[in-house]
Amino acid sequence: MTEAQIEKIICLIKREVVPAIGCTEPAAVSLCVAKATELLGCLPESVSLSLSGNIIKNAMGVGIPGTGMIGLPIAVALGALVGKSEYGLEVLRDVTPEALEQGRRYIDEGHISIGHHKNPPSNLHIEVEVKAGDDTARAVISGSHTNFIYLSHNGEVLLERNCCEACCDNSDDICLNEAIVYDFAMNAPLDKIRFILEAGWMNRDAARLALREDYGHGLGQVIRKQGLRLFGDTPIRHILSMTSAACDARMGGAQIPVMSNSGSGNQGITATLPVVCYAEDINASEEDLARALTLSSLTSIYIKQSLGRLSALCGCVVASTGASAGLVHLMGGGYEEVCAAIKNMVANITGMMCDGAKPACAMKITSGVSAALMSAMLAMNGKCVTSQEGIVCDDIDRTVHNLTSIGREAMTETDHLVLDIMVSK
Numbered sequence: 001m002t003e004a005q006i007e008k009i010i011c012l013i014k015r016e017v018v019p020a021i022g023c024t025e026p027a028a029v030s031l032c033v034a035k036a037t038e039l040l041g042c043l044p045e046s047v048s049l050s051l052s053g054n055i056i057k058n059a060m061g062v063g064i065p066g067t068g069m070i071g072l073p074i075a076v077a078l079g080a081l082v083g084k085s086e087y088g089l090e091v092l093r094d095v096t097p098e099a100l101e102q103g104r105r106y107i108d109e110g111h112i113s114i115g116h117h118k119n120p121p122s123n124l125h126i127e128v129e130v131k132a133g134d135d136t137a138r139a140v141i142s143g144s145h146t147n148f149i150y151l152s153h154n155g156e157v158l159l160e161r162n163c164c165e166a167c168c169d170n171s172d173d174i175c176l177n178e179a180i181v182y183d184f185a186m187n188a189p190l191d192k193i194r195f196i197l198e199a200g201w202m203n204r205d206a207a208r209l210a211l212r213e214d215y216g217h218g219l220g221q222v223i224r225k226q227g228l229r230l231f232g233d234t235p236i237r238h239i240l241s242m243t244s245a246a247c248d249a250r251m252g253g254a255q256i257p258v259m260s261n262s263g264s265g266n267q268g269i270t271a272t273l274p275v276v277c278y279a280e281d282i283n284a285s286e287e288d289l290a291r292a293l294t295l296s297s298l299t300s301i302y303i304k305q306s307l308g309r310l311s312a313l314c315g316c317v318v319a320s321t322g323a324s325a326g327l328v329h330l331m332g333g334g335y336e337e338v339c340a341a342i343k344n345m346v347a348n349i350t351g352m353m354c355d356g357a358k359p360a361c362a363m364k365i366t367s368g369v370s371a372a373l374m375s376a377m378l379a380m381n382g383k384c385v386t387s388q389e390g391i392v393c394d395d396i397d398r399t400v401h402n403l404t405s406i407g408r409e410a411m412t413e414t415d416h417l418v419l420d421i422m423v424s425k
Helices: 003-016 024-040 053-059 072-081 085-090 097-108 163-168 178-187 190-212 219-230 235-251 265-281 286-307 315-330 335-349 361-380 396-410 412-423
Strands: 019-021 046-051 112-116 125-132 135-142 148-153 156-160 257-259
Touching (some): 003 178, 019 085, 024 085, 053 112, 219 235, 235 257, 235 265, 257 265, 265 315, 286 396, 315 335, 315 361
Parallel strands (some): 046 112
Antiparallel strands (some): 135 148
């Protein structure tokens, strides 16, 4: 692998593995509102939003950090009141009790209007228009959570590009396959990938918070306490409790950042904590942990390259597949075993649907992580689902693309029906 390829992959990881406070979909909405408000130059008298279905789905039932509230209205209100676009997906970092009370009043006074964009250019699409007196401003995010494609103030266009042009900004990205992912993770200079350790530590802090306090459904706490009798003091108990706890915190609205992966905090949690927990249990070296985290995180990024930012496929399918690859490395496996683990995962949990971000995501993540450990164990014992079974092929990359085509194309109608069910309740 050339130095230029190494640098491109490092840039890709650093762009896709970033801190976020709270669920990334409402955070992106807050970010867009904050930017429009900054362009307006004062608190808006009205905020009108038009959102893609996947944004609505992933923001309806999730806790907003520091508020004790769920859903879009408070995310919108706080984006206008205290949001700072310079913080990116940590846009609500400065929320205070006073701001929260202002936000409640802002909602009650009817300043916010939220609509469904029926034909957006991207599954991830946010349009915001704010007004105060005769002044207006607009901001549009599309394609990825922080990607502004349109900005205007009083009719003066400050930025305008379409989604295709926005994607061209990243056209320099290396086109990944699993062989490239593995080669980079195993052979890149340690000093160049050591930064990935921060993702593990940040997400571990979120898990520890949820194990001390009450967030979401408290699955992490339940597994930690009850699991001692059922699992013993074992790696599976440590992995499941820590991973689900971090999700409890994030979906429950904890005011703490997590390191996301490909635009999702839950994916970041799932790709890192199983690897971190297992590494701690076996006293793995810093280098082995860094390479395992890189393998897990980059495998997840690779799968998302063809799946897309938001889809009907639960993100835990993607990230737990990456985690399984990372676990294989820590168990002493090589490329052949990594490919076997990925195939085992595709044979197992393909098709798990996304029905929005919410506290119950911790249960789905725990299912994915359980499958990841099982798939890695099978692979390390020379067991791999064959090409005669289901959608698995002999070629690892074709197997991955079979998975992503199901999530991207075949499950589209599932996505529509899920949204219809959710908004009609």
